[in-house]
Structures are given as C-alpha cells and as structure tokens.
Amino acid sequence: MDRFELNILGCGSALPTTRHFLSSQVVNLRDKLYMIDCGEGSQLQFRAMKLKFQRLNHIFISHLHGDHCFGLPGLISTLGLLGRTSDLHIHAQPDAERIFLPILNYFCSQLPYKVIFHSFDPTKNELIMEDKSLKVYTIPLKHRVPTAGFLLEEKPKSPHIIREMIDFHQVPVKQIQAIKNGEDFIKEDGSIIFNKVFVRPAEPSHRYAYCSDTAYLQKIIPIIEGVDLLYHEATFIQKDIARARETLHSSAKQAALIAKAARVKKLILGHFSARYPDETLLLNEAREIFPNTVLAEEKMNQKI
Amino acid sequence: MDRFELNILGCGSALPTTRHFLSSQVVNLRDKLYMIDCGEGSQLQFRAMKLKFQRLNHIFISHLHGDHCFGLPGLISTLGLLGRTSDLHIHAQPDAERIFLPILNYFCSQLPYKVIFHSFDPTKNELIMEDKSLKVYTIPLKHRVPTAGFLLEEKPKSPHIIREMIDFHQVPVKQIQAIKNGEDFIKEDGSIIFNKVFVRPAEPSHRYAYCSDTAYLQKIIPIIEGVDLLYHEATFIQKDIARARETLHSSAKQAALIAKAARVKKLILGHFSARYPDETLLLNEAREIFPNTVLAEEKMNQKI
Numbered sequence: 312m313d314r315f316e317l318n319i320l321g322c323g324s325a326l327p328t329t330r331h332f333l334s335s336q337v338v339n340l341r342d343k344l345y346m347i348d349c350g351e352g353s354q355l356q357f358r359a360m361k362l363k364f365q366r367l368n369h370i371f372i373s374h375l376h377g378d379h380c381f382g383l384p385g386l387i388s389t390l391g392l393l394g395r396t397s398d399l400h401i402h403a404q405p406d407a408e409r410i411f412l413p414i415l416n417y418f419c420s421q422l423p424y425k426v427i428f429h430s431f432d433p434t435k436n437e438l439i440m441e442d443k444s445l446k447v448y449t450i451p452l453k454h455r456v457p458t459a460g461f462l463l464e465e466k467p468k469s470p471h472i473i474r475e476m477i478d479f480h481q482v483p484v485k486q487i488q489a490i491k492n493g494e495d496f497i498k499e500d501g502s503i504i505f506n507k508v509f510v511r512p513a514e515p516s517h518r519y520a521y522c523s524d525t526a527y528l529q530k531i532i533p534i535i536e537g538v539d540l541l542y543h544e545a546t547f548i549q550k551d552i553a554r555a556r557e558t559l560h561s562s563a564k565q566a567a568l569i570a571k572a573a574r575v576k577k578l579i580l581g582h583f584s585a586r587y588p589d590e591t592l593l594l595n596e597a598r599e600i601f602p603n604t605v606l607a608e609e610k611m612n613q614k615i
Numbered sequence: 616m617d618r619f620e621l622n623i624l625g626c627g628s629a630l631p632t633t634r635h636f637l638s639s640q641v642v643n644l645r646d647k648l649y650m651i652d653c654g655e656g657s658q659l660q661f662r663a664m665k666l667k668f669q670r671l672n673h674i675f676i677s678h679l680h681g682d683h684c685f686g687l688p689g690l691i692s693t694l695g696l697l698g699r700t701s702d703l704h705i706h707a708q709p710d711a712e713r714i715f716l717p718i719l720n721y722f723c724s725q726l727p728y729k730v731i732f733h734s735f736d737p738t739k740n741e742l743i744m745e746d747k748s749l750k751v752y753t754i755p756l757k758h759r760v761p762t763a764g765f766l767l768e769e770k771p772k773s774p775h776i777i778r779e780m781i782d783f784h785q786v787p788v789k790q791i792q793a794i795k796n797g798e799d800f801i802k803e804d805g806s807i808i809f810n811k812v813f814v815r816p817a818e819p820s821h822r823y824a825y826c827s828d829t830a831y832l833q834k835i836i837p838i839i840e841g842v843d844l845l846y847h848e849a850t851f852i853q854k855d856i857a858r859a860r861e862t863l864h865s866s867a868k869q870a871a872l873i874a875k876a877a878r879v880k881k882l883i884l885g886h887f888s889a890r891y892p893d894e895t896l897l898l899n900e901a902r903e904i905f906p907n908t909v910l911a912e913e914k915m916n917q918k919i
Contacts (some may be wrong), residue, residue, distance in 0.1 A: 317833050326696050327659050333689075352656045356630050377692045378720045385637075385655040385685045410721050417714050418681045493825040 315340050315465055315517050315615045317540065320356035322581035322607035323337045323423055324546050325378040332356055332609055333378045337367070338463055338519060340445055347368040347461055347521050347574075351384035354389050359556035360610055364393055369440060371447065372403035373523060374433070374458035375410065378595040380534045384414050391422040398425045402439055402447075404457055405430040415536070436534050439510065448533050452525035455558045460522040462534060463615075470510035478505055519615045520575070525612035527565040532573045542607065544582035545593050551586075565591035567600035619644050619769055619919045621844065624660035624875045626826075626885035627909035628850050628864075629682040635887055636660055636913055637682040640846070641671070642767055642823060644749055650674040651765055651825050657686035658693050665915055668697055673744060675751065676707035677827060678737070678762035679714070681722045688718050689865035695726040702729045704753075706743055708761055709734040737763035740838050754838050756829035764826040766838060767919075774814035784808055788858050823919045824879070827886045830860065831869040844919045846880040846911065849897050855890075867897035871904035883913035 316339050318497025325601065333350025344367040346353070357364065367390075370444035372380050383401070401407065414425060415426060431439045431449050434457070440447040450460035453534075469491045477487065482496055490496060496504045520535040523544035535541055546560035555562050561569075563580055567575070572579035579602050580593055587593060590606055597604040620643050627635025637654025641661065648671040650657070661668070671694075676684050687705070694703060705711065719730060735743045735753050738761070744751040747770070754764035755788035771793045781791065786800055793798060800808045824839040827848035839845055850864035859866050865873075867884055874882035882905050884897055891897065894910055901908040909917075 327662050327689075329663050332659065336672075346903060351686065352659055355636065355656055358631050359633050375722070377688055381685075381689045381722075382655065384681055387632060388685075406721070410718065413717060414714065417710070418685075424884075441771070574680045 313514055314342065315361070315519075315591045317542070317579075317611075318360055318517060319351050319581070319607045319609060319611040319613070320360065320445075321350050321609060322583060323378075324582045324584045325336045325376070326585045327351075328585045333382070334373075334523065334582060335379075335382060336521070337362055338464075338615070339366075340465065342366055343368070343438075343442075343444070345445070345447070345463065348373055348379040349382040349386060349522075350378045351381040351385075354386040355384070356609065360513065365395065366392055367399075368397065369400045369402065371440075371461050372401065372407060372519070373460060374454060374456050375406055375528075376406060376456060376524070379524075380407070380411075383411060384418060384597075387415060387422070387426055388419050389473050391419055391424065398427050400427050400429060401433060402428040403543065404433055404459075407413055430549060431459065435456040447475050448534075450522060450531055450592070452522060452531070453528045454524045454526065458524060460520060460525065460531070463519045464520075465516040465518065468513040470513045473509055473511060480508075482509070500561045517615045522569075524560060526559040527569070529562050529569075529572070534571060535569075535573045535575060537576075539573050539576045540579060540613065541570050541573070541577070542579045542581055543569055545580040545597065546582050546584050548587065548592050548596055563596040567597035567604060570597075572606070576603065578604040579607050579613060580604060616823045617772075617818055618646065619753070619823075619918045621665055621823060621846070621883075621915075621919055622666065623885070623911045623913060623915040623917070624657050624664065625654050625913060626647075626887060627682075628886045628888050629680070632889045637686070637829065638677075638685060638886060640726065640825070641666055643670075644767075644769065647671055647746075647748070648674070649749070649751070650708060652677055652683040652827075653686040653690060654682045655657045655685040655689075658690040660913065661690070668694055669699065671703075672701065672705065673751075675744075675765050676705065676711060677756075677764060677825070678758060678760050679708060679710055680760060680828070683828075684711070684715075686690045687715060688722060691719060691730055692723050695723055695728065699728045702731050704731050704733060704744075706733045706735060708763075710735055734858060735763065737761040752838075754824065754826060754835055756826060756835070757832045758828045758830065762828060764824060764829065764835070766842070767823045767825075769820040769822065771820050772817040774876040777813055784812075786813070788825070810831050820919050826873075828864060830863040831865050831873070831875070833873075836873060839873075839877045841878055841880075843880045844883060844917065845874050845877070845881070846883045846885055847873055849884040849901065850886050850888050852891065852896050852900055867900040868904060871908060872900035874901075874905040874908070880907065883911050883917060884908060887911075 320335035321332025335353035543566035545563035547555040624639035625636025640655035752766040847870035849867035851859040
C-alpha cells in the first residue's frame with residue numbers, strides 16, 4: 312500500500328551488451344510511475360516488466376547522451392497508439408525540446424495527448440517537480456556534457472488514525488481530517504483531548520537519489536546525505552581509474568566512497584561497462600568500503 | 616560458404632509486446648550484412664544474435680514510421696563507439712536525411728566514420744544498390760505513408776572449376792580466370808578444349824523479397840515472381856479485414872494469395888499485431904492457401 316520502489320529497466324552504459332539494456336528506470340510511488348532516463352529499448356522493458364503505461368506522467372532525463380534518451384520517440388509514439396489523452400511531462404535540459412520536437416512533429420503528429428517539455432538548469436540543486444506525494448530535485452553532476460542527477464523525496468505522510476479512540480471519544484467524521492492534520496479535539500463540554508491520543512506517528516518518508524553519469528564528485532554528498540537508496544554509476548573498476556577520469560565516469564570504489572561519506576542506507580551500482588564480463592569485480596570493490604551495496608540488474612525491483 | 620540467409624531481429628508491429636521486437640532484419644550474403652528496417656532495439660538484437668557490426672555497410676528503410684526506423688540513431692552511435700571507420704550507407708526516402716541529420720549532428724558529432732544517405736523513389740521499381748554480389752531493387756507498396764519493399768537478388772555466380780581437368784590439360788594458372796568467365800582453352804598445338812570440360816555449372820542464384828508494410832497489392836506480383844523467399848506482412852487475420860483496409864495493412868490470407876500468385880518458393884509472415892496472442896491463427900489462415908508458409912520469430916535464421 313505504501314509502495315515506494317525502484318524498477319531497473321536498463322543499467323548498461325553506452326555500448327549495448329547481451330546482458331544489459333541502456334539506462335532507464337521507473338520509480339513507483341503508490342502506483343504513480345516516474346521514469347528516470349529513457350535509453351533505447353525502454354518501452355520494451357517497460358512492457359516486459361508489466362508496468363502500466365497509463366500510470367506514467369513524468370520522465371526525467373539526466374543528460375543528452377543517446378544512451379539516456381534515444382528511447383523517448385518510441386515511448387511517446389506508443390503512448391499515443393495506446394490512446395493516452397493526459398499530458399506527459401518531460402523534464403530535461405533546454406536543448407531536449409529543440410532536438411526532439413522535429414522528430415515528434417514528423418513521426419507523431421497525430422498524438423492524442425500533449426508532450427510538455429520542462430527545462431531545468433543542471434548546474435543547480437533545485438526543486439523541479441512537485442505533486443501530491445513527491446518532490447524531485449536536481450543534483451548537479453560532472454560529466455562530459457551538462458548532467459543532473461535526481462533526488463526523489465517522498466512528502467511527509469499523514470499519521471495513522473486510531474479508530475478505537477475516534478469511536479471512544481465520539482469524534483464526528485467531518486473532524487477526522489483536522490485530526491489527521493494535527494489538531495486537538497474539543498468536546499462539546501469544552502474539554503480538550505490532545506491530538507496524540509488519536510494518532511500513531513506517520514510512516515517515515517523515504518528518499519532516493521539517482522547519480523549517473525558522473526565523475527567522482529564530493530559536492531553531491533550533502534545533497535544526498537542519508538538517503539534510503541542511492542543509485543550511483545560505476546562504469547569502471549579502480550584499476551581503470553585513468554579511463555574513468557578521462558571520460559568523467561566513476562569507479563565502483565568511488566561510488567562506495569560517496570555512499571559512505573553521505574551515510575546512505577543502501578547503494579546500488581549501475582551503468583555497467585561492456586568491458587567487465589564479471590560484475591562481481593565491481594561489487595566486491597564497492598563492498599570493501601560500503602558493505603550494503605548491490606548490483607543493479609534488468610527487471611530488478613528494489614524497495615526504497 | 617555460399618551463405619545467403621535472413622536473420623529476423625524483430626517482427627512485431629508498432630505496439631511493442633513481450634513477444635516481439637520492432638521491425639528489423641539482417642540479410643547475410645557470404646558474411647556481408649544488409650539490414651532492412653531498423654526499429655527501436657535493433658542494435659540490441661543485432662548484438663544478442665552475435666551478428667558482426669563491422670560486416671554491416673548498408674541499411675534499407677522501407678518507410679518513415681517510427682517502428683521501422685527509431686533504432687537508427689542508437690545503432691549509428693554504437694558503430695561509432697566501436698571505432699568504425701568505413702562509410703555506412705542508408706537507403707531511404709528523401710525525408711530521412713532531413714529528419715535524422717539534426718539528431719546525428721547533436722548526439723554523434725564525433726563519429727569516426729561517415730553516414731551517407733541515399734534517397735530512393737518509393738513509387739518506382741528500380742535498382743537502388745549494387746555491389747559485387749548483390750542487387751537491391753525497390754518494390755512500390757501501398758501504405759499510409761510512401762513505402763517501398765526491397766528485392767534482394769544475388770548476382771550470377773561463377774561456375775565451379777574441375778581441378779582434375781585443369782591439371783590433366785595443363786592449363787596455366789593465369790588462364791583459369793578466363794575459363795571461369797566461360798572461355799575455351801587453346802592448347803599450344805592449336806587444338807581447342809571446350810570450356811564445358813573444365814567447369815560444372817554455377818550454383819543457382821537466389822532472390823529474397825521484403826514487403827512490409829502494405830495493403831494487399833497485386834501489382835507487386837510480377838516483381839516478386841518466383842522468389843526463393845518472400846517476407847510479407849500479415850498484421851491482421853481475415854476476420855479483421857476492415858481494420859486492415861483502414862490502416863493499409865494485409866491479412867495473413869492476403870499475404871498467402873500474393874505468395875501463391877507470384878509462385879514464390881516460401882512465405883514468411885511477419886509484422887505481427889499485439890491483438891493476436893495466438894499467431895497460429897495467422898499461420899493456419901495462410902497455409903490454407905499457401906502451404907509452405909512459416910511465422911517469423913525473433914532470432915530466427917532462415918536460408919534464402
């Protein structure tokens with residue numbers, strides 16, 4: 312019921328392999344879906360994982376490299392064929408609209424719904440989307456092109472009402488919302504029953520951070536401090552750190568150092584390079600520094 | 616050694632399903648690869664089928680619907696990452712270059728090789744590509760946008776040299792090519808040994824026709840007459856013929872009628888709609904008219 316989970320659609324880096332699809336994931340917060348990155352094949356994985364297209368309203372694109380966004384035209388086109396009518400919001404950098412609109416205008420001119428591009432500044436850590444249950448912030452990253460990660464923060468939840476106490480004190484139905492909002496109950500005789508009598512504290516809210524693609528970047532630590540789950544790219548192992556520096560990617564060790572310094576609860580490694588057939592190399596390297604680490608894999612479903 | 620075969624990368628229609636990838640196939644003629652259509656995910660299937668990227672030099676796009684070409688930017692980008700240096704030729708309609716170039720210029724500005732667009736007129740049946748071993752002709756089709764199928768015709772092969780007779784008559788090495796080309800051999804004493812003494816007839820050449828997407832169209836029959844293999848779309852069953860007419864697609868029955876009238880050797884049905892979970896419906900419908908019919912499926916390898 313209080314579902315907040317991460318679905319991995321693809322966690323490979325730019326070169327496709329037989330093991331991995333390209334970058335894309337879908338966060339499910341109480342059956343509302345938020346996609347992060349949309350590499351080629353994302354719609355195929357979306358379907359294969361039996362996610363519901365009509366539950367998807369927001370797509371966040373970290374940066375404009377093909378392996379993170381070439382799946383957009385196909386997905387947008389498919390949503391049209393499925394008869395979607397509600398707006399689809401794409402959050403990306405300013406260039407995205409200029410680049411993708413001609414394609415959409417040519418191939419998807421008959422869409423029964425609107426695609427709305429919202430642009431953000433990847434150099435800033437700021438709120439870019441807010442709805443009833445979620446806030447999404449950008450995390451400035453360091454890569455070969457302007458890049459932002461995303462922090463998804465569940466909003467504080469309502470406390471649980473203790474039904475028995477409501478009944479016992481004969482609280483009228485119309486006043487229950489006020490009690491959920493933290494108010495005390497004033498009886499007809501003027502006496503006050505304190506709010507805490509009626510409620511159990513709300514479930515804690517959770518936070519998820521997506522950081523890909525990026526070089527090792529300490530300045531993200533305060534932004535992602537204490538998140539429940541951190542997805543951090545680990546394109547290389549430490550032995551190939553020269554190549555990581557050159558391409559502005561991270562090693563598994565560096566991802567773990569970030570996770571440890573930010574005291575996150577769990578680290579999930581992704582954006583795997585085709586060069587390492589045995590990814591336990593990456594896992595072991597990270598676990599030496601941050602034990603609660605797992606490897607992303609396609610079709611994985613991870614509680615946040 | 617004399618390999619000429621069809622590899623199916625994807626044979627679904629526009630809506631992705633868990634069963635099918637989008638339209639794409641690769642014809643292998645003696646280890647040179649020719650791609651026909653390039654729907655989203657084609658590069659993933661190409662890799663999964665262990666085809667060799669460096670053997671691919673020509674891509675033919677039947678029409679500019681997304682499910683037949685959205686895989687191009689990703690494939691082109693991947694070929695660049697793999698260090699390709701030789702030209703890649705894309706044969707498509709004039710709009711293709713205008714539509715895809717901005718994407719390629721933005722995302723693939725550092726390509727180490729050239730992408731060369733060749734445009735063809737889909738209303739004509741004409742030769743659009745010829746190399747040492749293959750000729751490719753367009754087949755005008757009838758669909759909602761200008762569409763062409765492709766006829767791939769293996770060139771006549773050289774006859775087989777009978778080594779024993781070459782030795783017996785002491786034919787000098789430098790004259791063997793002339794004998795392959797059909798010449799007689801004149802001995803030093805002026806006597807003539809006829810060519811047929813030295814050769815066995817060449818293997819017959821084969822032809823493959825790709826017809827997707829199209830409404831039922833009798834005028835293609837003379838063009839594809841007698842081909843060894845015909846891939847014909849069968850988006851619908853006959854019961855849904857009204858919908859086929861409306862969308863300018865074919866039924867399985869119509870595909871079989873074309874195959875029968877054109878006296879092709881074998882029919883392969885593809886471009887499957889998500890609406891038929893049981894595709895044997897399509898197969899049975901076609902086989903009633905044209906028994907030598909098979910269903911396309913992903914990763915299928917079919918001799919031509």
